[in-house]
Amino acid sequence: MAADSTLIAQDIEAYLALHQHKSLLRFITCGSVDDGKSSLIGRLLYETKMIYEDQLAALEQDSKRVGTRGGEIDFALLVDGLAAEREQGITIDVAYRFFSTSKRKFIVADTPGHEQYTRNMVTGASTADLAVILVDARKGLLTQTRRHSYLVSLLGTERIVLAVNKMDLTGYSQSVFDDIERQYRAFAAQLGLSDITAIPVSAIGGDNVVARGAQMPWYRGKTLLEHLETVPLDRATLPQPFRLPVQWVNRPNPEFRGFAGMIASGAVRPGDELRVLPSGRTSRVARVIEGGVDAPLAVAGQSVTLTLADEVDVSRGDLLAAAAASPSVASQFEATIIWMHDEPLLPGRTYLVKIGTKTVTATVAPIKYRIQVNTFEQVPARRLELNDIGVCALELDSPIAFEPYKESRVLGGFIIIDRLSNNTVGAGLLRSALRRAENVHWQALDVNKHARAQLSHQKPCLLWFTGLSGAGKSTIANLVEKKLHAEGRQTYLLDGDNVRHGLNKDLGFSDEDRVENIRRVAEVARLMVDAGLIVLVSFISPFRAERLMARSLVERGEFVEVFVDTSLAAAEARDVKGLYRKARRGELKNFTGIDSPYEAPENPELRLDTTQLLPEAAAERVIGYLREVGIIDVDLTWEI
Amino acid sequence: MSALTHLQRLEAESIHIFREVVAECEKPVLLYSIGKDSSVMLHLALKAFAPAKPPFPLLQIASGWDFREMLEFRDATAKRLGLELLVHTNEEGARSGVLPWSPGTAYADLMLTQALRQALDKYGFDAAFGGGRRDEEKSRAKERIFSFRSTQHRWDPKNQRPELWQLYNARKNRGESIRVFPLSNWTELDVWQYIHLENVPLVPLYLAKRRPVVRREGRLLMVDDERLPLRADERVEELSVRFRTLGCYPLTAATESTAATLPEVIREMLLATGSEREGRIVDKDGAASMEQKKQEGYF
Numbered sequence: 001m002a003a004d005s006t007l008i009a010q011d012i013e014a015y016l017a018l019h020q021h022k023s024l025l026r027f028i029t030c031g032s033v034d035d036g037k038s039s040l041i042g043r044l045l046y047e048t049k050m051i052y053e054d055q056l057a058a059l060e061q062d063s064k065r066v067g068t069r070g071g072e073i074d075f076a077l078l079v080d081g082l083a084a085e086r087e088q089g090i091t092i093d094v095a096y097r098f099f100s101t102s103k104r105k106f107i108v109a110d111t112p113g114h115e116q117y118t119r120n121m122v123t124g125a126s127t128a129d130l131a132v133i134l135v136d137a138r139k140g141l142l143t144q145t146r147r148h149s150y151l152v153s154l155l156g157t158e159r160i161v162l163a164v165n166k167m168d169l170t171g172y173s174q175s176v177f178d179d180i181e182r183q184y185r186a187f188a189a190q191l192g193l194s195d196i197t198a199i200p201v202s203a204i205g206g207d208n209v210v211a212r213g214a215q216m217p218w219y220r221g222k223t224l225l226e227h228l229e230t231v232p233l234d235r236a237t238l239p240q241p242f243r244l245p246v247q248w249v250n251r252p253n254p255e256f257r258g259f260a261g262m263i264a265s266g267a268v269r270p271g272d273e274l275r276v277l278p279s280g281r282t283s284r285v286a287r288v289i290e291g292g293v294d295a296p297l298a299v300a301g302q303s304v305t306l307t308l309a310d311e312v313d314v315s316r317g318d319l320l321a322a323a324a325a326s327p328s329v330a331s332q333f334e335a336t337i338i339w340m341h342d343e344p345l346l347p348g349r350t351y352l353v354k355i356g357t358k359t360v361t362a363t364v365a366p367i368k369y370r371i372q373v374n375t376f377e378q379v380p381a382r383r384l385e386l387n388d389i390g391v392c393a394l395e396l397d398s399p400i401a402f403e404p405y406k407e408s409r410v411l412g413g414f415i416i417i418d419r420l421s422n423n424t425v426g427a428g429l430l431r432s433a434l435r436r437a438e439n440v441h442w443q444a445l446d447v448n449k450h451a452r453a454q455l456s457h458q459k460p461c462l463l464w465f466t467g468l469s470g471a472g473k474s475t476i477a478n479l480v481e482k483k484l485h486a487e488g489r490q491t492y493l494l495d496g497d498n499v500r501h502g503l504n505k506d507l508g509f510s511d512e513d514r515v516e517n518i519r520r521v522a523e524v525a526r527l528m529v530d531a532g533l534i535v536l537v538s539f540i541s542p543f544r545a546e547r548l549m550a551r552s553l554v555e556r557g558e559f560v561e562v563f564v565d566t567s568l569a570a571a572e573a574r575d576v577k578g579l580y581r582k583a584r585r586g587e588l589k590n591f592t593g594i595d596s597p598y599e600a601p602e603n604p605e606l607r608l609d610t611t612q613l614l615p616e617a618a619a620e621r622v623i624g625y626l627r628e629v630g631i632i633d634v635d636l637t638w639e640i
Numbered sequence: 641m642s643a644l645t646h647l648q649r650l651e652a653e654s655i656h657i658f659r660e661v662v663a664e665c666e667k668p669v670l671l672y673s674i675g676k677d678s679s680v681m682l683h684l685a686l687k688a689f690a691p692a693k694p695p696f697p698l699l700q701i702a703s704g705w706d707f708r709e710m711l712e713f714r715d716a717t718a719k720r721l722g723l724e725l726l727v728h729t730n731e732e733g734a735r736s737g738v739l740p741w742s743p744g745t746a747y748a749d750l751m752l753t754q755a756l757r758q759a760l761d762k763y764g765f766d767a768a769f770g771g772g773r774r775d776e777e778k779s780r781a782k783e784r785i786f787s788f789r790s791t792q793h794r795w796d797p798k799n800q801r802p803e804l805w806q807l808y809n810a811r812k813n814r815g816e817s818i819r820v821f822p823l824s825n826w827t828e829l830d831v832w833q834y835i836h837l838e839n840v841p842l843v844p845l846y847l848a849k850r851r852p853v854v855r856r857e858g859r860l861l862m863v864d865d866e867r868l869p870l871r872a873d874e875r876v877e878e879l880s881v882r883f884r885t886l887g888c889y890p891l892t893a894a895t896e897s898t899a900a901t902l903p904e905v906i907r908e909m910l911l912a913t914g915s916e917r918e919g920r921i922v923d924k925d926g927a928a929s930m931e932q933k934k935q936e937g938y939f
Binding site: 005008009012013015016019020021022023024093094095096097098100104105107119120122123126127247248250251252256258260261262289290291292299301302303305316340352354355357409410413414415417421422423424427 | 643644645646647648649650651652653655656659660662663686687688689690691692693774775781782797798800801802803804805806807809811812813824825827829830833836837903904906907910911
C-alpha cells in the first residue's frame, strides 16, 4: 500500500499529476559494518510503504529464521539480497533501492562498509547527489568514517548527511550527538566538505528517520526523510556551457544525418553555434530532436539527436560544444586513479580508457604518489593494488576534449579496461592536462623507414623471442642472426642479459620493473625497425600484456612472436647459468617459472618446441617462416 | 538543471543505454515478452533511434501457452511498426510432453530458460535487452545494467564489473554475451505512470473485462483455450478480471477487478497489498530461487 492513500482512492488523476512532476534524488549510504545501514534503508522502505504484505510476511519469517534481532522484524533482511550475503550476515556488493514520496523519487546506492570493498563505494558515489554517512553513536568517528568521507568528496558528492545512529543505545544523549557533530565538522573541513547536515537517529526504533518520535525533543532539525525530500538539487549556480559527447550517428537515409547523445551540461537550441572537438570545426544546430519530435530547447540530462547546418565530419567519441566556450583538447593528464582489481596497476603497461563515448589506448607513467586514505598522507608508490588510490600521469594515444572532473563528471571521469581480460579494472578522475606532449611533436622526417629499408633491400621487422630462462631463446636468436647476416641482411640482436648491463641496469625483477624493462626494449626495438633493421629481441618477457604492447608499437605484419617453448622441468634440467638452482635455494627472488609467473603466448606466429627441435633446426624454422611471409624475399637476394 | 522530472531522467537514461549498446555491440536483440515492461522498452527504443527504426529485431520466446490476446498484440505491434519479429519455441521441450502444471521446475526450465538460450545461440546475438527492473526482486537489485553471461549463459553475481557514472564497459570475451536492462532504475509505478503519460500501447489483458476463469488453490486462472484441464470440482465462471503481470496463462493468476482504464488500474495497484510477483507461480520456491534461476540463465 502506497503513501497518500486517501488522494489515490479519491482522485487518482490528481495523484498522477502530482507524481508526474516529482524530482529524482540519488544518494549513497555509507558506514562501517554494524553501523545499521541496511536497517536504516529497510526502515525507509518500510515507512514509505514500499513493502507489500507478501514481502512483509516473508520478512517476518526470515527474521525468525536468520534475523539478528531475536525474532523481531529485522529490516536489514529486506535489503541484504544475495544468498551468499545472508549466510555471512554482511552486504557484499552495490545494491540499488527505490522509494518515493509525493515530492521525490529516491534511488539509494547501498554499499558495504568493509575496507576491501572501496570499489563498490566509489561505484555508488559516482552517481550520487548526496551521501548519508552513518556513525554509531557509541563508537563515534572511526577510520572507516574518514575513509568514506574522503571517497565521497573525491567523487564529487559534496552534500553530506551525518546520520548519528543507535541513539537509543546512548540514552538519546544530546551531548554525545553534539560531540560527534563537532568532531565531524572539524574533520570534514579538511576535505573541503562544508554542506553537512547532522541528524540523530535510531534506525531500529525509527526515531527521526521518517517521523520525529518522542525520545529526542532536544533535536529541532528535520528528520532524515524530510531533509532528503527538500534538499536543493541544483548543482551549478551559473549556467554551464553546452556539451554533448556524440554517442551514435543516426543515418537512416542520405538526407538525414543526426548526432545522438546525452547532454552533459548546458542547453541547446536550433541556431546555436557549435564546435566539433577534437577537430575544431564549427557549424550551427539545424534541428534539436527529442524522441523523434523537434524541440525548441533541450537541457542537460536529456538524450537528444542534433542535426547540423553544414556537412562536417562528426563521429562517435567526438564532442559537440558551445563554439564560444569550448573545452581544451589534450592527450596527457594528471589523474587520480582508483584501482579496482586484484591484478595491480603497473606503470608502463597499456590499458584502454573509456571517457564519455570515446575509448582510447592509455599508459600510466609514472605514479606520482599513492594516497593513504586513512591519513590522507601522500606516499611514494611503484604500483597500485586493489582499492589503492593514486595520482598518476596518464598518456592517451590520441587527444580528447576534456574538463577536470571537479567541473564535469561526464568529461572528466573515466574507467580503465584491461585489454586482455576486458574487465573494468579501475576508475579515474582527470585533474589537469600536462602540456608536455604539445611541445614534443613527432618529427615527420623526409627519409623514412621505407626509404631506409629499400636502400638495404630488406623489409624491417621485429622478431620477438619469448620463453622461460634456459629455453634456448638466445642460442636460437643468435643462430638466426648469423644466418641473416650471412645473407647480407642488416640486423641487430637485443639480448635480455646484455641490455640489463646498460640501458636497464637500474631495473630489478619485480613486476613493475619487468614491465618497464620490456617497455624500454620495445621502444628501442621500434626505433631500430624504423631504422630499417631486422631486429631480434631475446627476452623472457613473461607477461602477455607487454608483448601485446610491443606488438602494437610496430606496423601490422612487422611483429613476429616466436615462442621458444620448453617445459619448466626441461629448462631446469639444462640450467646453463645455474639460475634455477639458485632460485630453488631461495637465493634468487621473483624468478620466472619458480616464484614469478610466465604467461605463455596464445597465438604466436611461431612456436618452437625445444624439447623436440635442436637449435639449428629451430633457427631454420624461423628463416623458413620469414621467407614464407615475404619478410626476406628470395627475389631480393640479389642482383647486386 | 533540476527542471527535469524523474520520468524524464529515467527516459533519458534508458535511451542512453539503448544507444550505447547499438554503438558497441555487433548483434543486439530486444527480448519482447509482450508485457508492460517490454512495451515501455519498445517505446523507448523507438524514441532512441528516431527517425531511424531500432537497428535490432524483437525476439519472443513462445512457450505454446501464451495468452492468445498477447500473440495477437505481438503480431499487430510488429506489423504496425514494421519491425522484424523472431519467435522461438523449444520444440524439443514441447515434444517431451512437459506441461505448465508438471511437477517441479521442468516446464519453466525447458520452455523459458532453455528456449531463450537456444534462441540466443541460434541467432548469435551478443547483447539482449531485457525488461528487468531492480525493484522487482532482491537479487536484481544488485545486478548491473550491463550484465555479463558466460558461454553457458550463467550469471556470476560475485564477479560483476563495477559500473560507474554512465560509463558502460561492453567489451566481451569470446563466447560471452550481455543482458542489458534499460529499465533497471524504474519502479512498477514509474512504468505505469510512463505508459499513462505517453499513451504506450498495451495488451488489453491488463485492463479489467469479463473473462472465463476457474478458481484453483486460491487463484483465478483464465481458461484461455480448451487445453486447461478442469478438475471435477471446478467450473468455469465469467468474472471481471485483469492481470498484473503476464506469462503463460496456466501459470498467471488473474485479479478480480473492475478497473477498465489505466488510471483505475494504477489506483488499484497503489492501494494493493501484494507485490507484483505474487501472481507468478515460478518465483515461489525458496528465498534464493530467483538468484539460483539467474545463475542458470533465466532472464
